[in-house]
Amino acid sequence: MKPYVLGIDIGGTNTVFGIVDARGNVIASSSIKTAKHPKIEDYVEELYTEVMRLIEANDATDKVGGIGVGAPNGNYYTGRIEYAPNLIWEGVIPLQKMLQDRFNLPVAITNDANAAAMGEMTYGAARGMKDFIMITLGTGVGSGIVANGQMVYGHDGLAGELGHMIVKRNNGRLCGCGRAGCLEAYCSATGVARTAREFLEIRQEPSLLRNIPIESITSKDVYDAAIQGDKLAKDVFDYTGTILGEAFADMMVFSSPQAFIIFGGLAKSGDLLLKPLKEAMDKNMLNCFKGKAKVLLSELKEADAAVLGASALAWEAKMIEN
């Protein structure tokens, strides 16, 4: 078996790629601009050139056994990127086949959150776990579910969209998906900022956040105010953590995970988020599950996590027939 794999994380702006060993060390990494090439063929060609340059510079020629790709709307079953709203290429991109043809290596593709879960299982906080749920709290809320040691992809490869569980059935916030009341509308970084704006409008009390133009408040601003003791800002985290904890209790009855693993910007809020989260989770938990599931933070370095997650797929990637 070859000692390395390649992890490629495709984002709307940058594509980051790295050579990874079996222990989750990123030997070397580099990046290209995703949106530079309106034609996917040109993108693949630049990616190939830059990857080969990295491989040669690191004396890794013939040592890379496979390629794993994390991409928005990446579908593990079809090997395609399907209608990704934040990528320049429209429609369906058969990226698994294109990369396999160019690199002559086995390629596996999945979406960002599933890749994060694979990374955590292979190298991070979920090593040795067969049942866990990965929740990524970023601009949106993503998720990857592992049951019986396997990713839950569903019949169409699209399972694990827990950011779109409905958590407010009545009068819920509009979500980017076009529906209302989704978890993502409350517990993403964007959701935290929305909650802050809502609280500032409804309440009269003073708050450090009133020094910031209301439409430009970010979750970082709310965090900064909260650690300075701002009551309203702390209440925003209580509200967010409570909704997330209630949602975790509902996820528990589905797959009874050993742990929930949190990743992404909001995960850095620490106890501001985790304390109300764990309280709400415990309070809302079905008796037979009480006290069983841990809430853990990702153990992967943020700078490496996306590449590591993508690379985790590569260890079991297989060549597909053309």
Add this chain to the structure above:
Amino acid sequence: MKPYVLGIDIGGTNTVFGIVDARGNVIASSSIKTAKHPKIEDYVEELYTEVMRLIEANDATDKVGGIGVGAPNGNYYTGRIEYAPNLIWEGVIPLQKMLQDRFNLPVAITNDANAAAMGEMTYGAARGMKDFIMITLGTGVGSGIVANGQMVYGHDGLAGELGHMIVKRNNGRLCGCGRAGCLEAYCSATGVARTAREFLEIRQEPSLLRNIPIESITSKDVYDAAIQGDKLAKDVFDYTGTILGEAFADMMVFSSPQAFIIFGGLAKSGDLLLKPLKEAMDKNMLNCFKGKAKVLLSELKEADAAVLGASALAWEAKMIEN
């Protein structure tokens, strides 16, 4: 491989068992009273005697390869019945080991709803499916989740308690589990009767159900009134189906099943339940899943379903070490 397996369904009142072939034919079946023996050892002894009698009477000696058991709170991982509220034996019963020792055959145990899912996958509506969700609508709401062709048991063997998803976060009905707002409190047979009583109290309009003492109304009464065109009774089914459809849309984002398979008394309500269910499911579905999951009724004969479900486990049962 031996041509038959034994399925044992343990209920609070009766234990039904049958000899089953690989196509899901129940060759012969019989039953004993579950609660007759306060001591589990006596129960196992009577069960053994009666099962052997059935096997001999049907010329099946040495033709049975394994035993599958569906039992309330049956845990597949531990092989035990754990704190089943409706069984006479308290605490933890190591039934897998007890039956293996007595029958000298491999034994597998799970709970009723998981057994139903296994039965449907092995012999029924879910044959060939790798991702589906079984929902049993009886006195309670049970569920069995299959992902990647495997039962989702969770880290502790207790996964798949979808009857205890919270569907009404505020002011929800008290549930038998001690919490409030669970799916089971609305969409079980008991839930349907509760909804009818609630509607009769809140509304003023005439209804056939007003001829029945309010506390003795059952879901069957509501069904009978609805098929006679009773508006209030039909509204009860609309309400029930809508909540179930909303819940199915939420389950979809978890495991993206190919189908939801419904079993149990309420499943017989047909379009009274299915029409509002499918409408609510479609209306609440995340775009990428719209129109994908079927809603199917169980294909197993009700009289045989429990034994068939339990028997489905037996085909892959293995001897455990003592």
